[in-house]
Amino acid sequence: MTRAHAGNDACFAVLSAQGEVLEISSGLQRLLGGIPAQEQSGPSQIFGIDDWHATKARIAKTGNAAWDVWLVNEAGGRTGFRMIGYAINHQDQSRTYFLFCLPRPDFTAERDTLVMSAYVDPLTGLFNRRYLEEAAKDAIAASAALASQVGILVLDLNDFKRINDTFGHGVGDRVLSRVATAIVDAVPLDCIVSRYGGDEFVILCQDLSYPGELAQIAEAVKREVSAPITIGKDQIMPSVSVGYARYPDNGCNLTALIDFADLAMFQDKRGEEAAEGLRPAVEGHAMQQALVDAINNQEFVPYFQPVIDLVTGQMIGVEALCRWIKPDGTILTPMNFIPLAERLKLIGTIDHTILQAVCALHARYRSELPEGFRYHVNFSAASFSDPERLDRTLDCLDTFGLRPQQFLIELTETVALAPDMLEGQVIERFHAHGFGIALDDFGTGFSSMSLLKEIPVSQIKIDRSFIMDINVSARSRGIVTGLLGLCRALGIESVVEGVEDAETLDVISDLGADCAQGYLFGQPAPFADVLTRHVGQRPHLWA
The missing domain is CATH 3.20.20.450 (EAL domain)
Structure with missing residues (x-):
């Protein structure tokens, strides 16, 4: 039976593993003028999902799926939405699917391919900074609604300038692509990996299951990335420095979380231990606040x-x-x-x-x-x-x-x-x-x-x-x-x-x-x- 989630302006819906609509937020209801009449039949087609199994497979492979759709309210009015769906894993091993709905009346389904191209980094094939910002906003809204936690990991490729200077930018690009693949292989399926800029990557982890999960992901990424890369007769030994932060404990938005994680990554780059909990980041955050206070x-x-x-x-x-x-x-x-x-x-x-x-x-x-x-x-x-x-x-x-x-x-x-x-x-x-x-x-x-x-x-x-x-x-x-x-x-x-x-x-x-x-x-x-x-x-x- 569908629940109407009250007290939140975010527009979202929650679907079961079978595609049944479990929940519709009050914000989405207000925008549509009530619960859509189609919802009485219960299937996920009301959100523009023609093949639910294919959509689930896409989410499993890339961490999320996005598409444009027109939703029709009870009065017959139409509102264009960008739907972004991703999986939420629960402690009892069950999984539900969160659909975040961005009102986009200027978008049509025919523009889906063009729109998605704006969200992908052409070199690595990862999502880009723009997509991460939108996905993080969605994940944080979902986390607030479902009382779950979101994690952010910031990764910086060590000595990348030396690689570019020594081997040339063509080799540097190949190293970035190989590192991107290694990161994707190392993280859970429901994580979103993005190239944030240059040699910096950001991982968005949705619905964290236990306190040490971010530390484990950080170590897994470091191990996977450290595999040697052979370029002709040369062998490059890549490595990354990692810092991480958790919503809502360490920040209320993506910018704050990245700043927080950046501090831990900076200490990690200097050779300090950054994998045991958030101690370095907490100290860095205190230092950040102290700097701001000192200026004021x-x-x-x-x-x-x-x-x-x-x-x-x-x-x-x-x-x-x-x-x-x-x-x-x-x-x-x-x-x-x-x-x-x-x-x-x-x-x-x-x-x-x-x-x-x-x-x-x-x-x-x-x-x-x-x-x-x-x-x-x-x-x-x-x-x-x-x-x-x-x-x-x-x-x-x-x-x-x-x-x-x-x-x-x-x-x-x-x-x-x-x-x-x-x-x-x-x-x-x-x-x-x-x-x-x-x-x-x-x-x-x-x-x-x-x-x-x-x-x-x-x-x-x-x-x-x-x-x-x-x-x-x-x-x-x-x-x-x-x-x-x-x-x-x-x-x-x-x-x-x-x-x-x-x-x-x-x-x-x-x-x-x-x-x-x-x-x-x-x-x-x-x-x-x-x-x-x-x-x-x-x-x-x-x-």
């Missing part, structure tokens, strides 16, 4: 390290360095939170928070600062990928009465060579507005020299690794001499980092360095402390 509570603040002009001995600027000062007074350096902030896409917000604080401090201490005082700021690659980053930065400076010429944007080689940076000419756009461009950690990467041709560099910061033994190593001294000569030849200002003692200061001064930075002049500190130590004091106070 203004716990991210700039500390400053002076940049010294070696001709005058005076401080001519400062580098702004991010610090997280927690409510208990604990001070965290970027290495403790930046990787996670980047993963959670919060780094752009943190970068802008630091910029605003720098500008506000300048406005407060403007009258105490020497002429031409400059600020060195660090932006992440994610910040630069924001198309509004330049406008937001200019607006921030204008609000506090600063000019771009008072800022140097420090770039590492990794950031400078990011595809978005080069293709979008992001650095050139900042430079055109008057910002100085400083290459940080210069000399440590493979492409440092080529960057001098690619981007408009105003300043080179010579990495401390060349300075640490400059007093005793002729090779290090020779390298620094060469780099300083390169700067002079190109008309680029030089800053030597990592100066920690007076002897090193004397050496780099004799070699002709323009500026220096390091613990000899002071460790990173609040702006007021840096000004007290350096502004208005005699030159070479540190000597």
Whole structure:
């Protein structure tokens, strides 16, 4: 006998293994103006299922089935629906079938093939991100209605960039297809496997049966994927990092669940155990919330390290360095939170928070600062990928009465060579507005020299690794001499980092360095402390 499920706006129906209609939601009833008259006969044909056994077989093979249908209400009105059906396994080994009904009056059955092509990844044959989003919405609605649980697993193919770089993108595509097949082979039939983007896959698990099921699926996928792939004479050993989350415990929608699972996957990628329950994800989720709270509570603040002009001995600027000062007074350096902030896409917000604080401090201490005082700021690659980053930065400076010429944007080689940076000419756009461009950690990467041709560099910061033994190593001294000569030849200002003692200061001064930075002049500190130590004091106070 059919039940009318009340108290839910979702449009769905539940069918038995024999195709009988067991339940119709109140949301679907309201849309149809009551229970369809055809339902009196009880068969599943009222939902556009001509062959129930074929539909069940399709669900068993792919995890779900979808089709378009017109449903007719008692008054004779017609409403177009996209029907998405999938199986629900119960603890007593029985199985029912959930049909989620998406009102789509603009769709007709003739467009089914065209519509489904929009849901499939052409390379792997898996469902794509668009389909996953719709299926997850349906599964969560069903889970809420049936008091069941839904699971999400996020998988990332390890070292895929190296595979592409070594063997070429054609081989990379073949590896992705083989990994996709391995994932499908490893998961239960009622799971939906999708290629979420690039080398990332997401698995949707419906109606979880027991607490450790997600962990078992994760381990099964890892084992199946790890089988060697032979490409010609070469053998590739693929592996994946996996994280997972559960609805409703760890999120109320797909985005929240993926963020939660992403954290566990990130820890798994770093070599931490992520298969025993959700402990890593829970800790990551707590860290995520702590980061959000820290942004809202203004716990991210700039500390400053002076940049010294070696001709005058005076401080001519400062580098702004991010610090997280927690409510208990604990001070965290970027290495403790930046990787996670980047993963959670919060780094752009943190970068802008630091910029605003720098500008506000300048406005407060403007009258105490020497002429031409400059600020060195660090932006992440994610910040630069924001198309509004330049406008937001200019607006921030204008609000506090600063000019771009008072800022140097420090770039590492990794950031400078990011595809978005080069293709979008992001650095050139900042430079055109008057910002100085400083290459940080210069000399440590493979492409440092080529960057001098690619981007408009105003300043080179010579990495401390060349300075640490400059007093005793002729090779290090020779390298620094060469780099300083390169700067002079190109008309680029030089800053030597990592100066920690007076002897090193004397050496780099004799070699002709323009500026220096390091613990000899002071460790990173609040702006007021840096000004007290350096502004208005005699030159070479540190000597």
